[in-house]
Amino acid sequence: MTNDPTHVKLNRLMLESAQIERLFFGEVYMRTLEWDSTAKRLKMIDQRVLPSKLELISLDTYQSVYQSIKDMAVRGAPAIGVAAAFGIVLAAQQSQAGDVDMLRADLNQAAEVLGASRPTAVNLPWALKRMLGVAGHTYSSTADLRAALLDEAQRMADEDVALNRSMAAYGAELINDGDTIIHHCNTGALATVDWGTALGVIRMAHEQGKHIHVLVDETRPRLQGARLTAWELSQYGIPYDIISDNAAGYFLHTGQVNKVFYGGDRVARNGDVANKIGSYMLALAANANNVPVYSVVPTSTIDMELASGDEIPIEERDQDEVLNIQFQNQPATPKGASARNPAFDVTPHELISGIVTEKGVIYPPFEIHLAKIMQES
Template identity: 45%
Template sequence: MPSLQTTSLRIADNRLFILDQQALPQEKRWLSADTVDELVGHIHALRVRGAPLIGLSASLLLALLAERGANRDELAMALETLRAARPTAVNLMNNLDRMKQALAQEEYAQTLMAEALHLIEEDKQLCDNIAQAGSSLVKAGSRLLTHCNTGGLATAGVGTALGVIALAHQQGKVANVWVDETRPLLQGGRLTAWELGELGVPYQLITDSMAASLMAKGQVDAVWVGADRIAANGDVANKIGTYSLAVLAKFHNVPFYVAAPQTTLDPHCPNGDAIPIEQRSQAEVTGVSGSFGAVQWAPTDAQVYNPAFDVTPAALISAWVLDSGIVTPADVANGIFQPG
């Protein structure tokens, strides 16, 4: 496979490496993701994260395994193991469905490689298209609020919601970005703040509980978020806390936009109730650990509810910004996300 480099993925010497998103922003550390067990471990630990990036990394690994001589049965088993690594993010399933079709071809090793590389280039173009469509919705002097991380760290391109914000900034329309820290692993505080700083976009970091007071004071002009899955009725699964923002935005008459590529659509999922929600470790809530060591602030026997995602009903969404363009609530009501 040819060498490849994106913000968070690297192919070098026919090996796959991922940028450790647990180490950012203090350290840019590349880790081997060269076996199925390694990559699944990175996905579970959120060292590699972001719905598009997870699907792309799994696709690249399958292509590399095929190039090294793995047979069809071994690749099929690897594919299903990778598919189960992250149940909520449908990009993983959609990408692996395309890799499964490639695996069925006679010259499957070459076909898998071509498809994986095509998915990378496709994602870059999807991101550019989303940014172009979404930036048209950003008004001059906007103060925008975003949740979790949706930039180049989470995709092969410029990102989804953060790609919109970056392009709108280049167009001179962004006065400030409010960055939710995003519990429980602080992807906003660690990753989005870092990306915006690298891009030169003015931002202020806030805790997740501050959004309501900002909206009440008229300090938020729009909310921009990504998505891990969009159901056929327009309901959206995204990082926990997104639903809260949508409710607040509705109450305060603030537009709430979802930016995502076509690979995030799941037309066979009827609504948000049918989206599986991943439950994560109690330790992410009861304390914190890092290079500095570990701190436990909750009682050792504290019981924890820690879903990774929540579901925002379509009724709370002002528009869905896809690579194909802007989708309105009327479009969704007319079944635009339904199976064709």
């Protein structure tokens, strides 16, 4: 069984723009990623090409799942975790193992590859550990093990949707009618299997009839806010304006913002939150202007093994994501320039007003309250 993740083939289905709303949010229900039981493949939305077009990628190897995570065709901590779980399902399908022990060895090998795709989001190792835990049970045949893995991955996908709705209900209680909210990165249905975390909270408040307005950080350098969050808000009919990341301080200082919401890719046991780069600066500006900051995460994103955010590994991505920008149809950076491109930063817990989970809203002191809620979970 090869573990070479390069040169994978992605099968694509391109949809016309007129079909997007009908398929994703309208008459025909469609998740960000879902298992195709007929073709025995994983289907997902390729988020690299939104909002100009919607393409579905069909993945039939664990190597292609690795590549889709690494290249950010799928992104968002919850979605990455579930994608990796289905990657293990595909690894089981690929394996030529003749007995259960040999199949387990192939699954462990695939898990090593998948786990190396992106280091910061704890949902990735969490999902792989859960799938390998299922593989560790006793089975009479490889067919039984393969079936159990598919059941578990599908269960994780369904759980994700249910957890997101629960978080949305708790978080929506924090939003008042008339609020203006700054949102960073993308945390909607596209970042999860469906519904979303922080953007799911905003969506729930809107569906409750609250009149809200969202200031959408562009979220450089990959523009997940301008490309993905704005697109989702358009589908939901929620009023918004896109702002440059460095404009957030202006709107906070001039009293035009009531709350800040963003997600999280890993939360340490003291409440430090690793999230998309720029979250720390946003939280600093909000704190300086007495605007509450809420991180919205499922409990699977809370890593009780890490004492603080200083221990969270931070992914540094290719410098070309920063350098390959245009100004008036010309390169915006000098030839030969170099760049640094950390994908995440850590917001210290003292800047966080509350952490919204599927178990409720957790308030400081986080070290005490996170431990309690994780024990209950």
